[in-house]
Amino acid sequence: MKCDFLIVGAGLAGSVLAERIATELNKKVVIIDRRQHIAGNIFDYRNQDGQLIHKYGPHIFHTNSQKQWDYITKFTEMYPYFHRVLGFVDGEFIPVPFNFNSLYQVFPQKFAKSLEQKLISKFGFGVKIPILKLKNDEDEDVQFLAEYIYKNVFLNYTTKQWGLTPEELDPSVTSRIPVFLSRDNRYFQDKYQGIPTNGYTKIIENMLNHNNIKVLLNTDFSEIKNDIDYKYLIYTGAIDEYFDYQFGQLPYRSLSFNFERIDSVKFQEVAQVNYPNNYDYTRITEFKHFLPNNSDKTTIAYEYPIEFINGANDRYYPIPKVENRELYEKYLKLASETQPNTFFVGRLAEYKYYNMNEVVGVALSLFESKISKM
Ligand SMILES: Cc1cc2nc3c(=O)[nH]c(=O)nc-3n(C[C@H](O)[C@H](O)[C@H](O)COP(=O)(O)OP(=O)(O)OC[C@H]3O[C@@H](n4cnc5c(N)ncnc54)[C@H](O)[C@@H]3O)c2cc1C
Structure with a gap:
C-alpha cells in the first residue's frame, strides 16, 4: 500500500492532521488505529436509551480560542452545556x-x-x-x-x-x-463550552470522511510498518513504545470504569460528583446531563484510578514527576536525532496531559508551521 502520510492513531490529534493534509494539501493519507474504533479516548457511543456514553471518561469541550472553536464546529454543532x-x-x-x-x-x-x-x-x-x-x-x-x-x-x-x-x-x-472567590459554580470559565450534539465519534467520522483518507482499524503500527510505503509518518502513539522502551517505560496512571444502567430518571444533581474522602472511586459521572434526553433510565460510571500495566490496560494520565519528564526528554532527543520525516504529536507521543482544544491547537500549528510547508 502506498500513501504520502501514514498516521498512527485515529484519535483527535491524528484525525485533525489527516483532515488538514487531505483537504488542504490534497495528499493521500492512511490512518491506522490498533483499537476497533476511531476517535481514540474521545470515543463515545449511543446506548439503548439514546444517551451518549463517553467510554474513556467524561469529556467537555471548552476553549478561549476562537480558532480552535471555529475549527471543531466545522464538524459538529455544539450543545451549550456548562459543566458543574x-x-x-x-x-x-x-x-x-x-x-x-x-x-x-x-x-x-x-x-x-x-x-x-x-x-x-x-x-x-x-x-x-x-x-x-x-x-x-x-x-x-x-x-x-x-x-x-x-x-x-x-x-x-x-x-x-x-x-x-x-x-x-x-x-x-x-x-x-x-x-x-466567586459565586460562579461552573467548572470552566472559558468563552466557548459545549458538548457535540451527535457526540465526539461523529466529529472524528466527519473529519475522516474524505476521498484522500483511508482508515484501517485493528491495525498496530508494529505489524504493518514494513507493508506501507509512506513518505512521512505522523505518530500519535506512546513515544517510549515507538523506541521499544530502550530507556525504560514512561509511567502512566490508568482508569477503570464501572458502568451501571439505572431504572430511574436521574441519579445525581449534576453530571459529575467527586468523592474525595469516601469510597475507592474518585467520581461518578451521569451522562444524561450532557445532552437533552427524556428516557426514564439513566447510565452512570464509577471511576477508579488504577496502576497502568502495559498490555493489560490503557494509558490515561502521564504521572507529573520531574524524573518522568526527564525520561521523556531523552526519547524526544532521540526522536529528533534519528527520525527524519516523522512527527510525534498528541498526548502519548508528547507524554503530556492535553485537553481536547489543546490537541486541536497543537495539531493545527504543526500543520501550519511545518507540514503545509513541505
Ligand atoms: C478521564 C479523562 C477525561 C478527559 N476529559 C476531558 C475533557 O473534559 N475536556 C477535554 O478537553 N479533554 C479531556 N480529556 C483529554 C482528552 O481525552 C485528550 O485531549 C485527547 O483524547 C487526546 O487525543 P490524542 O489524539 O492525543 O490521543 P488518543 O485519543 O489517545 O489517540 C491516540 C490513538 O493512537 C492509537 N495508537 C497508539 N499506539 C498505536 C499503535 N502502535 N498502532 C496503532 N494505533 C496506536 C491509540 O489506540 C489511540 O486511539 C480527558 C482525558 C481523560 C483521560
Whole structure:
C-alpha cells in the first residue's frame, strides 16, 4: 500500500492532521488505529436509551480560542452545556472548585461571611487564588480555610487519583489547586463550552470522511510498518513504545470504569460528583446531563484510578514527576536525532496531559508551521 502520510492513531490529534493534509494539501493519507474504533479516548457511543456514553471518561469541550472553536464546529454543532462539579465533603455536596457557595455550605454563616469579606478585601472578587498562597497568608482564618480545603477536597482525591501523596508528585500539582472567590459554580470559565450534539465519534467520522483518507482499524503500527510505503509518518502513539522502551517505560496512571444502567430518571444533581474522602472511586459521572434526553433510565460510571500495566490496560494520565519528564526528554532527543520525516504529536507521543482544544491547537500549528510547508 502506498500513501504520502501514514498516521498512527485515529484519535483527535491524528484525525485533525489527516483532515488538514487531505483537504488542504490534497495528499493521500492512511490512518491506522490498533483499537476497533476511531476517535481514540474521545470515543463515545449511543446506548439503548439514546444517551451518549463517553467510554474513556467524561469529556467537555471548552476553549478561549476562537480558532480552535471555529475549527471543531466545522464538524459538529455544539450543545451549550456548562459543566458543574459537586464534591461530597463533610456530608454535603459542595461546588468544586471550592468557591463562596462551598464556603457557606461547610462553615457557620457568621464565620463564612467574615472569611468572604477578608478574602475579597485581600484579593478581590472573581479571581482564582492558589491555596498555597492562602496557606502562607498572615491571617489565621485564611490559613485555616486553606488547610481545610487541602485536607477535605484535595489530599485524599489526589492520593487516590495518582496512588501517590502530594509530596511525591511534582510540586506544581499542589500549587495549582485554586479557591474561586466567586459565586460562579461552573467548572470552566472559558468563552466557548459545549458538548457535540451527535457526540465526539461523529466529529472524528466527519473529519475522516474524505476521498484522500483511508482508515484501517485493528491495525498496530508494529505489524504493518514494513507493508506501507509512506513518505512521512505522523505518530500519535506512546513515544517510549515507538523506541521499544530502550530507556525504560514512561509511567502512566490508568482508569477503570464501572458502568451501571439505572431504572430511574436521574441519579445525581449534576453530571459529575467527586468523592474525595469516601469510597475507592474518585467520581461518578451521569451522562444524561450532557445532552437533552427524556428516557426514564439513566447510565452512570464509577471511576477508579488504577496502576497502568502495559498490555493489560490503557494509558490515561502521564504521572507529573520531574524524573518522568526527564525520561521523556531523552526519547524526544532521540526522536529528533534519528527520525527524519516523522512527527510525534498528541498526548502519548508528547507524554503530556492535553485537553481536547489543546490537541486541536497543537495539531493545527504543526500543520501550519511545518507540514503545509513541505
Ligand atoms: C478521564 C479523562 C477525561 C478527559 N476529559 C476531558 C475533557 O473534559 N475536556 C477535554 O478537553 N479533554 C479531556 N480529556 C483529554 C482528552 O481525552 C485528550 O485531549 C485527547 O483524547 C487526546 O487525543 P490524542 O489524539 O492525543 O490521543 P488518543 O485519543 O489517545 O489517540 C491516540 C490513538 O493512537 C492509537 N495508537 C497508539 N499506539 C498505536 C499503535 N502502535 N498502532 C496503532 N494505533 C496506536 C491509540 O489506540 C489511540 O486511539 C480527558 C482525558 C481523560 C483521560
